[in-house]
Amino acid sequence: MRSLLRASWALGLLATALAASAAQPSSGAYPIEDGLAATVIGTPAEYKADLPEGLDFEVRSLEPLVERDTPATLRYARPLQYLRVTQDEPAPLAFIIAGTGASALSSKCVMLSRALYEVGYSVACLPSPTSVTFMLGAAEHAVPGRMQTDVRDLYRLMGAVRDDLDDETEVTGYALTGWSLGATEAAFIAKHDAQAGEFGFSRVLLLNPAVDVWASVQRMDRLLADNLDGGIKGIPAFVARGLGGLRQLYASGDPLRFNEDFLYRAYMSQSPDRADIAAIIGLAFRLSLANMAFGADVMTRSDVIVPRDVELGPYDSLDPYIQRSFEMSFTDYIDRLLVAYWNSDGRNVPRETLVAESDLRGIRGFLTGNADIGVFTSEDDPILSDDEIAFLRDSFGERARIRPRGGHMGNLSSRNTVSAIQDFFSP
Structure with a gap:
């Protein structure tokens, strides 16, 4: 899961180069009119x-x-x-x-x-x-x-x-x-x-x-579900498309640094579909959720992601468990981990509570x-x-x-x- 977290940053930054139309800067006002684009780009220098x-x-x-x-x-x-x-x-x-x-x-x-x-x-x-x-x-x-x-x-x-x-x-x-x-x-x-x-x-x-909180995270789930072609299986093609969109910036000869200035430069020079930006946000959220779900499952031996009888060592491959973690939506996390935990070992806390x-x-x-x-x-x-x-x-x-x-x-x-x-x- 450590590599998963690192990948989340790299993927978010690379794919963010696929951005929508930008407002022209004006007298100190925040320059990005689209809320989704602003979320992934941040504040220009x-x-x-x-x-x-x-x-x-x-x-x-x-x-x-x-x-x-x-x-x-x-x-x-x-x-x-x-x-x-x-x-x-x-x-x-x-x-x-x-x-x-x-x-x-x-x-x-x-x-x-x-x-x-x-x-x-x-x-x-x-x-x-x-x-x-x-x-x-x-x-x-x-x-x-x-x-x-x-x-x-x-x-x-x-x-x-x-x-x-x-x-x-x-x-x-x-x-x-x-x-x-x-x-x-x-x-x-x-x-x-x-x-x-x-x-x-x-x-x-x-x-x-x-x-x-629950309504907000379900909105993040929908950004991924509604905007990533092919669902989870469409991620490789999505990343490849994002990398292709960076070629013009590589060709400029300037040093390539993944920071907010780079993202804003990409934002001003590219013009792909707005759905890509929504998918980026949903994907970044899903990566954070996957890491949390994996940790919770391993610590509580919930048998949702890692079988209860499996003892993972520090050098064991996590590939199958990363896949299972990443396929979990937040609704899955609530029902299969959170609600299940609070209704086990004598606890009784309804989902609605x-x-x-x-x-x-x-x-x-x-x-x-x-x-x-x-x-x-x-x-x-x-x-x-x-x-x-x-x-x-x-x-x-x-x-x-x-x-x-x-x-x-x-x-x-x-x-x-x-x-x-x-x-x-x-x-």
Whole structure:
């Protein structure tokens, strides 16, 4: 599964060169009009915020928070790590929760850490509960997806991070943010903390949250199912077509670097079908889901992907299990792994309960009545419906910043977005 994750990045970046039509840049406004394209391309260089370089980041390793044997094939995901950067003077500490499948070392963690550090925060970035690292070292239940247990695990990890701070690091308060699934989790953590009272977050910012997690991931499933010719078996042809679309860029003689500038250059010069972009997003999501499903199945011996009587060694071929993992839709994951797990060994949690627990509409009263919680998103975010955008606008009022374009996290590192984030967290 390690190679599967690496392939997900390579495939997403290569195939993204197949893009749709672009808007012409204008006076600082985010330039990409299509929400799907914005999601995979991100922010071009000339629109990015200028943030401090050379910060003293530390990758910290923690002792496991749960007792669990590490299967040989998952040893790559040890130890449990988080990323931190601390101020020399007394300062508040901001926690950042990574999005689906992401580790604490992701580029978004680094960028957000730099942005918050610049306005006076020490920062700790945490891995997503859907990452194998978290599942191994921090999850009481190694099948991610039940919001209340994932939130309790994150809250416990925050306490461990707080306890891991150096004696000379003086914390004057706490703040919280996260992106995508991490943003949804941040909302539920804020509600949990309102009762538990360990942190008393002064500011909580939700960046492109899912409103109804299960509805959002089913939209990602449909992007793949509806736009990839031949379904899963059509992937080789899809990749070959993406590689062919790069020939013009290779021919330019410029060094080829897979970054947001390269993707934007491809976006401005190519004009293939918009369905390719939708397929890219669905495919990237499916790769993250496959990694999570494989890890959950191996750790719990669920007998869905790897037969219960098979003991995989660190050098055994994973090809048949990668195929099975990748063929699972999110509905399959819910029914065959998540629901099955929570209805085994004496547990009895209906599917409807698991789904409802991950819907922000269930805590609307808390969100509406808490002036310290804000939300940033885009009207063209493909994980949201129009009704869910309306819910965020109505629930948060003036605390909602909903831009007309930017897709899902595409405008996160833009000057306008970073400035708004810093303003939100400034005293």
